[in-house]
Amino acid sequence: MILSLPWFTDDMDTKQCSLWMFLPLVMSLFTTIGLWIVYVIAVEDQKIFPLTLDRPVPLKRPPYISVAGDAPPASCVFSQVMNMAAFLALIIAVLRFIQLKPKTVSPWLSISGLAAFCLTSFGMTLLGNFQLRSNELIHNFGTSVTFGFGTIACWIQSILTFKINIKNEGIKTGIPRVLLSATITICVIIYFIFEWKKLNIYAPRVQWVLVMCFITFFATLAVEFRHCRFEIICIENQQHQEILNSMSENMSDISEYQTDQL
Template identity: 85%
Template sequence: MDTKQCSLWMFLPLVMSLFTTVGLWIVYFIAIEDNKIFPLTVDKRLDAIRRPPYISVAGDAPPASCVFSQVMNMAAFLALIIAVLRFIQLKPKTISPWLSISGLVALCLTSFGMTLLGNFQLKSNELIHNVGTSMTFGFGTIACWIQSILTFKINIKNEGKITGIPRVILSATITLCVIIYFILEWQKMNFYAPRVQWVLVMCFIIFFWDTGSGV
């Protein structure tokens, strides 16, 4: 890749990660300020009005929902660009084209899921919102594992192990968080599931930044 492409490749993941992280926490604090949710640090329900601090619940009502939609749409757009650039970067070097294509498709479906959960809030259309959430977490987890495998297989600049091992650890952490999250949801443990969800999303963001800005 030429210098111009390289600098764009290094810049976009940082913008995507910072923008999404700051945007989601802004949504959280707006919801706290409007008494829509109780804080993540609370271990018991304070009243009957405030709801558990799930990200989707925090972005369920205006004005937080407006910010949430914008953040998710921008994040999905930037993630899609990163996915395409990543595919272009690895295409000449990949030994398994199907694996690289699968990674691109998984990231594209993840981006589409992000637009669904961002534009269809829980109270407006819970079914579509939950489909978007499942796509984001499900295909996002698959995409993380595919990118980790590609890191080892392609081994650009002999840095496969150096960059691959942290990505495998992140992928394993994301997978574990997804499993724990759905177990807590199934058991209706609404004080702990939101915390796991926030950790899960932050791990996704870190993985995007690491994969996009690395090899």
């Protein structure tokens, strides 16, 4: 029987950055480029009118992200982008939880952040694989889950940034995250107001700003990830249980020591 054991240690040399910092950056860059490719394809195929126009165009749909990725070939790219983004977001969420677990003073807050990010990833798969025309109900449900729990997750991570204050960078990292979380919240409110008033010129623009801010928030996690190293240890339970227990105790002592040092 093989046991997978995830753990992390803080990088003792602050001049050396962990390669794990590139994971949030790659996720953000890949998702941003992918979504704008979907937009360009939809505009070139005349499925939507451009964001820069000030009035609707007859026979063309508004440039919402979901509308841009509603018909092939843009829908194929959109599904792939959202699936990959959801997968990477889930990995980042789990690693973030592992990173904060030895240091957090509010376990329920850290667990809530993990749950919110996981539900956000699930919502991303729904809106990516169920196009608007094929199944509007599931697509809109996935959009609501993604934006709703995504906003909650951003606020939770902003609070944890100040509370845990990794490497005394809590304020420098926390303030931009609070600003991003506030912008996301305001965009969500404005978006639904524009939708209610059927302002199909301004609502898509707000939606694009909302999504870009949300993606940028993920990128900020690279700041803490650059201090950490995540490894997987595989051992046989029956033969090496004592070794596993000893290693777990050592890792716990190391985490407590590093927390005191911070």
